[in-house]
Amino acid sequence: MKSSLAGLGAAIYSSSLVRPPPFHGRVSARFVAVREMSTSCTSFSTRVFQLRRDPLTGDSEWIVVEEGGEGEGGEGKHGAKCLLATTSYLDMLNDSCRNRAFRAAIEKTIKGPCHVLDIGAGTGLLSMLAARTMEKFGESSVATVSACESYLPMGKLMRRVLRGNKMEKKIKVFHKRSDELVVGVDLKSRAAVLVSEILDSELLGEGLIPTLQHAHDMLLIKNPQTVPYCATTYGQLVESPYLQKLQDLFHGEANLSDGVHLTCPGLEGIMGIKKQQYAMHCDAMFNDLRLLSEPFKVFEFDFWKRPESHGEIKISVKASSEGNANAVISWWVVQLDYEGSVVYTTAPRWITRTDDIKEATCVPDAKDWCDHWKQCVWFIPGPGLPVSKDENVVFNATHDETKISYHLKCDNSLIYSNTYGDCRLELSPERIALYGDRDWRSGLMTAMRNILHAQSSQFCVVADDSVFLTILTACLSKNATIVSSFPGLQEKGEKYLQAVANANGFSMDRIKVMGMRSPNLAKNNLIQRKVDLLVGEPFYYGTEGALPWQNLRFWKERTLLDSVLSEDVIVMPFKGVLKVCAMSLPDLWRSRCCLENVEGFDHSVVNETLGACGNLPRMIEGPCLPYYVWQCGEVQELSGVLPLMEFDFANPIHSCSGKTKMWFSKPGLCHGFVLWIDWVMDEKGSVVMSAGPASRYQKQGVKLLSQPFNVNTTDCFVEIEASFDHSSGEITVSSFFSPLQSGS
Known part of the structure; x- marks a missing residue:
């Protein structure tokens, strides 16, 4: 039996992309579609292997979602129902302003029977809007709607929606990525109209550019109609001590005197965040912001023509106030129709509508809160960039196929651009802020001091990914032997500890990093004596956005290590x-x-x-x-x-x-x-x-x-x-x- 692997996403995603966006950013689990040839070599069936993580062990398993069984649920034995519940599809479909905008734009764009292609079709809403629009022009053999949705569980759900609305015969569904569609094989002809909503909070993160490139090259006629028609990204400089805490651990620690150094001079950026934009509800933090500039235009993207993979622009912004710029907050405005009468924006509520969209319809207002599209934050490293009122701040903005970046020349940028290699730990902004929080650190230090004072014999196992507790234990006890499991950080956690050991005054001779899960620690006799202390924050790398009780994995780890725990072992948390x-x-x-x-x-x-x-x-x-x-x-x-x-x-x-x-x-x-x-x-x-x-x-x-x-x-x-x-x-x-x- 032969099989071929299809990549991630409903649109085209090149294997060279640094950050491949899964399922247009709306499905959190990973999947691989496998098309299996039958023994007759004439028919195919499709399976999807979907990655699901066990919240108690951290183990991942591939579950099978069969193509058959499109009855109630239609998710097969293991099903994707619970995984689809964590996506943003529901929130998106409840965004009535978005839905009205696409309906209005599609009705303005489609002037007669034609071939319409919907990429990343989801539940098929845009496909049905296009088919209904064409119905008023009468029956025509050339009127066709092709809906492309590669994520099989969503494609099956779309078929149920189409049947429920008696649209199944008017829309042809393809369980493929758009770059797998072939004109003359799948599609009878190139499409005259493209309708697609593959936009994320950053605009590009769901593969918009490579999807449009392939569509214009292989699937669309010359000079097609598109919904959306074009988009513009905007930015604004802000000062915010809160946002600074989310990325600047070095200066946060400089204000503390607890003796624990997760960063240190010369290694200022050894623990930090990835250099990218982060989607956040900036309206919620408005009281923590000072606006330092008026909004400025960044990039314009035309959907009706083939986009470039890379772009760069020099921006000059006049500072409206004196302050310390800690971030660029950005958003986008999408023009859905050719005339510009239908517009949608993700701008924060403090932005006054610009003249070009004041008269447009379907613009969200203050009551239209949604979670599927937010603003984005680009962090300016370190303490930020000092600006004076009326000063012209000059910087560059670039984009590649999936992301937009800003390049500001601030005095502290050099030390934060050092290459730390495998020593650098990249964590979520919230985790960085937590590690720099005075009260949080003080609580853990108090608890560890009490424990170490009560326990004379100190063989300590850190059962999670807490580099903080590993360093804290080594700092507070000069004779403790420490084993850190680091199931997520693994070898990278060990290299990080080696880099900061001198700054914290301990030797790595006292610390053993296993880089494995607790069952392996116990079964392979890697722990040579009974454990006196078993500690955790609890924190597991890569699960920061999960439900809070997924950190109960610590309880599972404690149970798996039961055979190596001493009778009077102290477990923290208790x-x-x-x-x-x-x-x-x-x-x-x-x-x-x-x-x-x-x-x-x-x-x-x-x-x-x-x-x-x-x-x-x-x-x-x-x-x-x-x-x-x-x-x-x-x-x-x-x-x-x-x-x-x-x-x-x-x-x-x-x-x-x-x-x-x-x-x-x-x-x-x-x-x-x-x-x-x-x-x-x-x-x-x-x-x-x-x-x-x-x-x-x-x-x-x-x-x-x-x-x-x-x-x-x-x-x-x-x-x-x-x-x-x-x-x-x-x-x-x-x-x-x-x-x-x-x-x-």
Whole structure:
């Protein structure tokens, strides 16, 4: 049996790309499509192998999604339903302003029967809009809509949507990447109109440029019509101590005196972030910003012609205020039709609409919060770039096939451009800020001092990816022997420690980095004596954006090492406490609520698969999803914070459950519950590290209700139950409102 591997994404992605965008950025899991030839060599079937990570072990496994079985769910034995629930498809389809804009532009663009190509078709909305537009011109043999969607589970879901809207005979679906389509084989002819929405917050990150290049070369007629028609990116210089903390650990540590050095002179950038734009809800941090310039235009992209792979522009910006520029905040404006009457922008709310879009339709306003498109932040390294009022700040902007970069000449740029090789650790901005947070570091230092004082014999295992705890233990105890598992960082973590060892006053002779998971540490007798201390933050590299209880992997690691733990072993954290708070989350709830009529097309069939959380039948529960709650638009607490369940790390991992009765502290519309884990670091409970909404650097879990509830009196209460399955690492949450509670 022969097979061939198809690459990532629904559009063309070259193997040379530095940052290949998976599934147009809307699907978090990885997949590989395999087309298998039957023994007759005349027919093909398609399977998708989808990568799924076990939250308790960190192991990844390839699950098979079969092409067959397009009935309810249609996800096969292992299914992709839970993975599709974590994508932004639902949020995107709930963006009514976006949907109206594409409908208006498609109706203006299509002037008669023609061949329309939809790349990255998703649920098929744009394809159906195009087919419906052509219906008013009458039947024609040359009227065709071709929909390309390479991600098989989404393609199967699209077929269900098409059938539900009686559109399956009007739209031909291809489960392929666009660069796999061949005119004369798949497509009868080149397309006259391209409709496609493969835009991310940065504009280019979903493979827009290579997709358009191939389409213009191989799939479209000369001078085609396109929706969108063109796009322009904009930027603005800002000062923000908050944004500085997200990337400048060196100067953050300079303000501390705790004796732990994750960076040091000469190695200022040895721990930092990747040099790229980061999508963020900048409106949520407006009070932490000072605007230092007016908006400036960066790049213009024409979709109706073949784009260039690379571009560079010199920008001169007049500073409107004196300050220290810490970042460039950027956004885009897309003109969807030729005339420029239909426009969509991702600009933050403080931006006054420019003259060219004031008269356009479908421009989002302040109430149109969405999560699938945000603003982007490009960090200026170190303490930033000092600017004076009315000074002309000159810098370059460049783009390649997938990203836009800014190049500002600031005094500290040289030390941050050093090449550290394999020694440099690149972490998320939130993790960098957490490592520089005075209170967070002080809490861990206090807990470790108490533990080391109580434990005379010190053979310590760091069971996660915490370089901080490894360095802290070595600094606080001059005779401790330390084994760091570093399951994610692996050898890179060891090289980093070697680079900063002298600055922290310890020798690597006392530290052994295994670079492997706990089962291997125990089974291979790599630990030669009983472990006195088992510690973790907990933190696992690469899972910063996951649900908070995925850090319960620490409990699993502790259990796998049970055979090498001493009888009086001290485990830190000592326990975890799942906390809960009832909240009003109207913006988030709207973005995740069930779909019904989307621009005249029934989308109700997608709700369960895409993890809809609102307007579900009461017996169907939506998933818990990870969010930075402080960035979720309008947010209001309606209750106090209560403990819901405890995880006892002193004993091996086991299933557990808990429940609480929560009284509301104020009236309002309750949309769901926010959950997180407070890590109790010692047995006395003197040090507690909370990952709640007050922390801007860690995500919480959000459980939205199937129906929001109107809390019209503080005499109402809700009973909440939660259970933890130790075999899967999943937590299920259910709630029961008191009879006094009235629904909305």
